[in-house]
Amino acid sequence: MENNYLPPKAVVADITQVSGGEVSHGIVDQLRRTKPWSLFIVILIFIMTVLLVLASGMIFLGALAMTQLEQAGKMPSLFLVIGLVVSVAAVVYFLLGLFLTKFNSAIDRLVMSGKQDQLVEVLFRQKKFWMLASIVMAVTLVLTIVYYAALITIPEVREMLSSAASG
Template sequence: MSSNVNDAFATPKSDVAGTTIGNNNSGNAITTGIVDQLKRTRPWVLLISIVGFIFTALMAIGTVGIFFGGGAAMMGGPGMPRGIGGGGLIIGMGVMYLIMTILYFVISLFLLKYAGAIKRFVASGTAQDMEAALKHQASFWKLIGILTLLTIVIMIVMMVVGIGGALMGGAF
């Protein structure tokens, strides 16, 4: 067997690692256009991240208020009879808000990491920093995809339960 024969099952080789900014005709260079597009993306990513953290803080404050309101309703706050039935519903709503607050925080954190990785890439121009930025971007979209699928499943389950409840309620 000759050493010049290409192995069809061998791992492909690439010389992308270690390339830097430039207009290299080999197709493996990180061009100034790539850097410019990421540089233009970063302020928007950072803005959405910061707004997400602000909404997270506001939701956390609201969640604490909901828990105190639900606790007051369960314990019989001023002017409320002890053990009012709506207290459990309010606490359930508080748990839902707590989950949403955590999700907003995680999403905002992913975006902040992506913005930081873009900043490092623009400063260094190395393929490793570009790969890190794209990794953070992929993590963000993976999280959003999972949450989207989870939301669809929850909506379908709620519709099935609602329709089933309506049918059962109508039968009696």
Template sequence: MDSDYETTQPEVIEKELSRKISNTILNSVGGTKPWLLFSGIGLIIFAVFTLIDFFSIYSILSRSPTMLAMGIMYLLTGIVQMLLGIHLIKYNFAIDRLLISREASCLEASLAVQRKFWKLAGVFVAISLALLLLKSLIGVNGIMLGIFGVLRGY
């Protein structure tokens, strides 16, 4: 070693990894299937009703910017709910393939679908929180303007 900060590299010994999935993992993952299917179908039903709500108020959306913003939120929420539901159902089917094949590649594929679900859910939560913050700031400003308007006699 030329430096005190240099580390030695251990010899890498390649071993064939076991490609067999334990029964504990299969039982744990398999136990989520009914809830995945129920939640996925539930999200799709919520999405359908949210989109029905959007189309039922579509005619009044152009009357005010507030209504237009609300309509866009209904539309986006419905689309995201639909996508989340589809990802949960895909995850359910990926677990079916895993339980039948018991192969690590099927576990990896099911975890990849799960990762996509959580990524989409996380993005949706982040956007929702940002919009809630924006709405709160606008609401607080509106309240403050109203209070100052009353105090000034407007």
């Protein structure tokens, strides 16, 4: 006969011994302890996204204001290009934050259920994040190398940067 006076039991997988298609306590615990750090990075990524959106908005406004000036020359188009690059960076940051948020949510579901299919989901989300992060890193690295190559091979670029730095 069922005892109605027993206290309720937690059904969270990482403190309940479970069997059959379940994930070990150690694996769930490692991912549970990973989450605060990845959540911290997600918060920083979204703060960065907001800052980039604000920066691109200001750059576009600056370009718009410059078009009113007669002596602006090529500056508005240069500002538009910079604004576009910053906007792309904002979109990329947003996507990275979104992928990492999905990874964190999958960890939550794994901690609650402890099921192997949820572990597959966590690892799949992680793979998606690493795919995007690797591609972004590769593109950034190539652009940095191109920048330094231009700096070394084209003297005008170096002179322009030196004069800009010295005011």
